[in-house]
Amino acid sequence: MTSANAPYVARDLAHVWHPCTQMKDHEHVPMIPIRRGQGAWLEDYAGQRYLDAISSWWVNLFGHANPRINAAVRAQLESLEQVILAGFTHEPVIALSEALTAVAPPGLTRCFYADNGSSAVEIAVKMSFHYWRNAGRTQKRRFITLANSYHGETLGALAVGNVELYKQIYKPLLMDVITVPSPDCFERAGGESCADHSRRKFAAMEAALAAHAHEACAVIVEPLVQCAGGMRMYDPVYLTLLRAACDRHQVHLIADEIAVGFGRTGTLFACEQAGIRPDFLCLSKGLTGGYLPLSTVMTTDEVYAAFYDEYAKLSAFLHSHSFTGNPLGCAAALASLAIFREDRTLEANRALAAHMGARARELEDHAHVAEVRQRGMIVAIELVRNKATREPYPWQERRGLTIYRHALTRGVLLRPIGNVVYFMPPYVITPAEIDLMAEVAREGIELATCA
Numbered sequence: 001m002t003s004a005n006a007p008y009v010a011r012d013l014a015h016v017w018h019p020c021t022q023m024k025d026h027e028h029v030p031m032i033p034i035r036r037g038q039g040a041w042l043e044d045y046a047g048q049r050y051l052d053a054i055s056s057w058w059v060n061l062f063g064h065a066n067p068r069i070n071a072a073v074r075a076q077l078e079s080l081e082q083v084i085l086a087g088f089t090h091e092p093v094i095a096l097s098e099a100l101t102a103v104a105p106p107g108l109t110r111c112f113y114a115d116n117g118s119s120a121v122e123i124a125v126k127m128s129f130h131y132w133r134n135a136g137r138t139q140k141r142r143f144i145t146l147a148n149s150y151h152g153e154t155l156g157a158l159a160v161g162n163v164e165l166y167k168q169i170y171k172p173l174l175m176d177v178i179t180v181p182s183p184d185c186f187e188r189a190g191g192e193s194c195a196d197h198s199r200r201k202f203a204a205m206e207a208a209l210a211a212h213a214h215e216a217c218a219v220i221v222e223p224l225v226q227c228a229g230g231m232r233m234y235d236p237v238y239l240t241l242l243r244a245a246c247d248r249h250q251v252h253l254i255a256d257e258i259a260v261g262f263g264r265t266g267t268l269f270a271c272e273q274a275g276i277r278p279d280f281l282c283l284s285k286g287l288t289g290g291y292l293p294l295s296t297v298m299t300t301d302e303v304y305a306a307f308y309d310e311y312a313k314l315s316a317f318l319h320s321h322s323f324t325g326n327p328l329g330c331a332a333a334l335a336s337l338a339i340f341r342e343d344r345t346l347e348a349n350r351a352l353a354a355h356m357g358a359r360a361r362e363l364e365d366h367a368h369v370a371e372v373r374q375r376g377m378i379v380a381i382e383l384v385r386n387k388a389t390r391e392p393y394p395w396q397e398r399r400g401l402t403i404y405r406h407a408l409t410r411g412v413l414l415r416p417i418g419n420v421v422y423f424m425p426p427y428v429i430t431p432a433e434i435d436l437m438a439e440v441a442r443e444g445i446e447l448a449t450c451a
């Protein structure tokens with residue numbers, strides 16, 4: 001039986017090279033052409049619907065084809081689709097910068113724009129290096145990063161990240177960084193609290209700062225959740241200690257909230273839970289409600305001032321991207337921030353998060369579930385071969401793929417990272433849809449771990 005999807009799949013596979021994919025897999029893994037999206041659902045050309053449990057790669061916040069964001073983008077489209085942001089400006093980028101400054105940790109008053117997350121990380125890295133250079137600290141040219149961190153795929157972002165699968169091949173091209181063990185609470189000893197574990201792990205960071213502060217520009221972290229590293233979580237106390245230590249050692253702190261920003265961890269920004277203000281805050285993904293490619297690096301007046309001088313001093317930050325601060329993206333971002341305010345989203349999410357966590361924790365007793373963990377609207381279920389020793393399943397077995405394929409047949413888009421099944425749904429998901437997502441995950445886990 002040929003499905004209505006078939007012609008699109010054939011045309012696709014003739015010319016499209018997909019991201020993060022071994023294309024040969026599509027000899028047996030179905031390619032799914034999506035015709036439309038509505039709320040938390042995607043629909044293919046054969047009419048099959050899929051609950052988007054991963055927010056289309058962590059970007060979507062308020063559902064697909066959201067009427068309010070649609071209206072804002074449509075209205076913007078009628079007046080201005082794009083304009084150069086050097087020498088020129090536009091109302092949406094002005095309003096967005098005001099709005100972000102109002103909701104971000106106090107003191108982050110300057111917004112530098114780009115059009116994707118990796119570029120935001122590149123900007124933060126270059127800006128930090130350049131700040132120290134402008135300050136006469138030319139020794140400072142290295143970065144401190146956490147094991148198992150992820151900051152994007154461009155060469156600078158890849159260098160400061162630490163997921164071997166993405167990084168290994170390109171090592172000869174990458175700058176050398178200082179890597180410190182992660183505070184990841186999955187690695188805590190039996191009986192130890194997550195906070196104690198994260199606090200204990202800080203000793204390695206303190207030592208790295210003491211040894212390298214003279215040559216280090218910044219520490220870069222994903223606050224609270226290392227998402228691409230398998231939704232590994234750590235305690236806010238680590239960030240509080242890190243902020244104090246960075247101040248003490250005169251090293252910048254870059255918070256990459258590209259994935260965890262905009263309510264994913266329960267607060268608008270994850271840094272809030274530690275009561276800290278980073279020197280650079282990288283935002284993208286949910287920034288536009290997941291609608292359009294846009295990113296920003298927020299920083300302080302102090303950093304801004306270090307670049308502000310006579311042109312001939314050549315201290316300006318001359319970085320740019322063609323679509324920097326695109327008006328359509330800014331309009332979507334403003335509409336998304338308006339929804340947060342008008343619908344009191346963060347409050348409403350508490351009930352959803354509680355329900356999602358409760359349904360996921362029903363799997364805690366499963367013979368191959370090592371841990372169910374949660375931070376706000378992110379829930380992860382870690383599968384292991386041996387629950388007692390936490391011996392993982394070998395990656396070659398691709399058990400997550402079994403779960404992915406099963407979920408598709410049941411109308412749910414789950415996309416495990418290795419042996420970690422996770423939920424990161426749009427905030428418009430209903431309790432009944434959460435039940436479906438959890439039920440399908442349970443079935444998939446049964447299927448993937450039975451042999």
Ligand SMILES: *Cc1c(COP(=O)(O)O)cnc(C)c1O
Pocket residue numbers: 116117118119121150151152153222227228256257258259260284285
């Ligand atoms: C996705 C992600 C990035 C990269 O963003 P892109 O828009 O995919 O380039 C960087 N950092 C974190 C934490 C991310 O999750």
